[in-house]
Amino acid sequence: MGEFELIRRFFASAACAAGGEGIALGIGDDCALLQLPPGEQLAISTDTLVAGVHFPQQADPFFLGQRALAVSASDLAAMGAKPVAFTLALTLPDARPDWLDGFARGLCAMARDCGIGLVGGDTTRGPLSLTLTVFGRVPAGLALTRAGARPGDLLCVGGSLGDGAGALPLVLGEMQDSGADAEYLLQRYWAPQPQLALGQALRGRATAALDISDGLLADCGHIARASGVALLVEAEKLPLSPALERLFPSEFARKCALAGGDDYRLAFTLPAAELAAVQAQWPEVAVIGRVEAGQGVHLLDAAGVELQPPALGYQHFGSQGD
Numbered sequence: 001m002g003e004f005e006l007i008r009r010f011f012a013s014a015a016c017a018a019g020g021e022g023i024a025l026g027i028g029d030d031c032a033l034l035q036l037p038p039g040e041q042l043a044i045s046t047d048t049l050v051a052g053v054h055f056p057q058q059a060d061p062f063f064l065g066q067r068a069l070a071v072s073a074s075d076l077a078a079m080g081a082k083p084v085a086f087t088l089a090l091t092l093p094d095a096r097p098d099w100l101d102g103f104a105r106g107l108c109a110m111a112r113d114c115g116i117g118l119v120g121g122d123t124t125r126g127p128l129s130l131t132l133t134v135f136g137r138v139p140a141g142l143a144l145t146r147a148g149a150r151p152g153d154l155l156c157v158g159g160s161l162g163d164g165a166g167a168l169p170l171v172l173g174e175m176q177d178s179g180a181d182a183e184y185l186l187q188r189y190w191a192p193q194p195q196l197a198l199g200q201a202l203r204g205r206a207t208a209a210l211d212i213s214d215g216l217l218a219d220c221g222h223i224a225r226a227s228g229v230a231l232l233v234e235a236e237k238l239p240l241s242p243a244l245e246r247l248f249p250s251e252f253a254r255k256c257a258l259a260g261g262d263d264y265r266l267a268f269t270l271p272a273a274e275l276a277a278v279q280a281q282w283p284e285v286a287v288i289g290r291v292e293a294g295q296g297v298h299l300l301d302a303a304g305v306e307l308q309p310p311a312l313g314y315q316h317f318g319s320q321g322d
Contacts, residue, residue, distance in 0.1 A: 003123050006095055010104045011088070016111035017118040022084035022137060025119075032119035034084055036137050043136040043143060045075035051128035056171065061099045063190035064130075065106025070192045071213065072132040073114045074264040077199035078211040080144040081136030083116035089131040090123045114194060144202060144209040146226035149269035153207055155231055155289035156275075158195045158266040158282070160241040161216055162253055163188035165260020181243035188241075192264040198282055202268060205278065209268035215259040217309050220267060220297045227269075230294030233258075236302045239286040255310045258299070 011017060012027045019026045025033035036042060049068055051057045069086065076083050088107070111118065116134065167189035169175035170182055195211075202209060208223045216238075220231045238257045245253055269291050270278065279285050289300075299307045 006100065006123055009097075010100045011118060011121070014104050014108050014118065016108040016116075020084075020115070020117045023117050023119055026085075026117065027120050032085065032087070034119075034135060036084075039140050040137045041140050041143065043076055043079045043081035043138055044133065045072060046131065046133040047072045047075070048129060048131045057128070060190075061102035062106035062109075065103040065108075066110045066191045067106075067189070068130045068132055069107055069110040069114065069116075069134075070194055071264060072134045073110070073116060073196065074192065074194040074211040074213070076134055076136035077194045077196045078144065078209055078266060079136065079138060080142060080199045080203040080206075080209070081138040082200060083114050083196065084135045084137055085117050085119040086111070086132055086134045087119060088121035090121065091126040091129045091131075092123065093126065093128055110191070114196060139203070142203040144199065144206055144268070146208055146210055146223050149208040149223055149227035149229050149231070149291045150271075151229060151291055151293045152272070153269040153291040154272055154275060154287050155220070155233065155291060156268050156270050156278075156285055156287050157212070157216070157239065158198050158268075159284040159286070160239045160244070161212070161258075161263050161265060162238075162244050162256030162260055163241050164192065164262025164264070165215075165256035166244045166248060166253065168260070168262070177247070181247050184241070184243040185247070189262060192262070194264060195266045198266055198285075201278070201281065202266070202270075205274045206268040206270050209266055212263040212265050212267050213261055215261040216263070216267065217258050217297050217299065218261075223267070223269065224295060224297055227291075228295070230292045231269075231289060231297045232292055233289040233297060233299050234302075235299055235307060237286065237288045239284075239288070259310055 017027050024035040163185050167185035208227055210219055212219050224231045240253050299309045301307050
């Protein structure tokens with residue numbers, strides 16, 4: 001199967017390539033054309049997923065298609081952007097129709113959930129890897145960034161933490177369990193739901209935000225550095241799902257929440273006066289700490305004594321916790 005036949009058969013004709021709001025021209029020309037309303041800015045993010053690094057070599061292609069787009073669209077949520085379009089650069093060791101069909105169906109399922117359209121990309125032969133670039137729109141001056149957290153703000157997260165990391169032993173075959181709790185964690189790993197509506201609702205409310213991909217402590221470090229403040233995380237306030245707590249000892253579950261990554265929840269700083277309105281619409285939002293003058297991220301026990309974190313989070317180049 002040639003490159004252009006592959007594109008036509010599995011992607012150009014897919015439901016997620018049908019166009020939509022903000023897409024003036026999609027797949028089929030040298031470039032796509034995106035149309036932004038007046039007074040809005042374009043948010044862009046690129047993610048690469050590599051077999052054997054970000055997912056197992058033999059990952060189910062449907063699940064992989066879902067996950068690949070979800071982790072990219074989560075960056076739009078972190079900026080408070082509304083999804084518009086995405087591109088896909090797909091490197092394949094071979095063009096297997098059954099694999100491509102499953103991958104395209106998973107991709108389109110997540111695209112439908114996120115309200116985002118496929119507008120182009122590339123295919124080439126080589127070790128399996130996926131590069132997705134997502135495009136969103138946000139009113140000028142209202143994008144959420146990592147800078148802006150202020151002493152006195154609350155540190156919040158958009159829901160339970162640690163589920164993606166807790167699923168990893170199941171994904172890698174290191175643990176066998178077919179119960180409902182295991183299924184829940186696997187769903188959180190393979191089909192994380194980007195918190196797009198929450199991100200858009202935080203415009204003009206949150207002072208800083210990002211999505212948790214490499215671990216809570218590591219990612220909060222980005223806010224602390226960009227904002228020039230200290231973030232205090234209260235270990236006893238970490239929201240853990242019942243499934244994670246039932247499947248694993250409490251110490252392991254907490255480590256997953258602090259440093260495991262793959263959560264794709266939003267972490268954000270919020271003036272206390274905004275909390276009630278946010279929680280009224282999103283009751284799963286949890287306060288896990290506060291912002292103070294200083295620098296860095298500090299983990300505290302119930303008495304306010306600083307704890308040594310188990311690790312900071314995942315890094316591609318460098319040891320854990322560097």
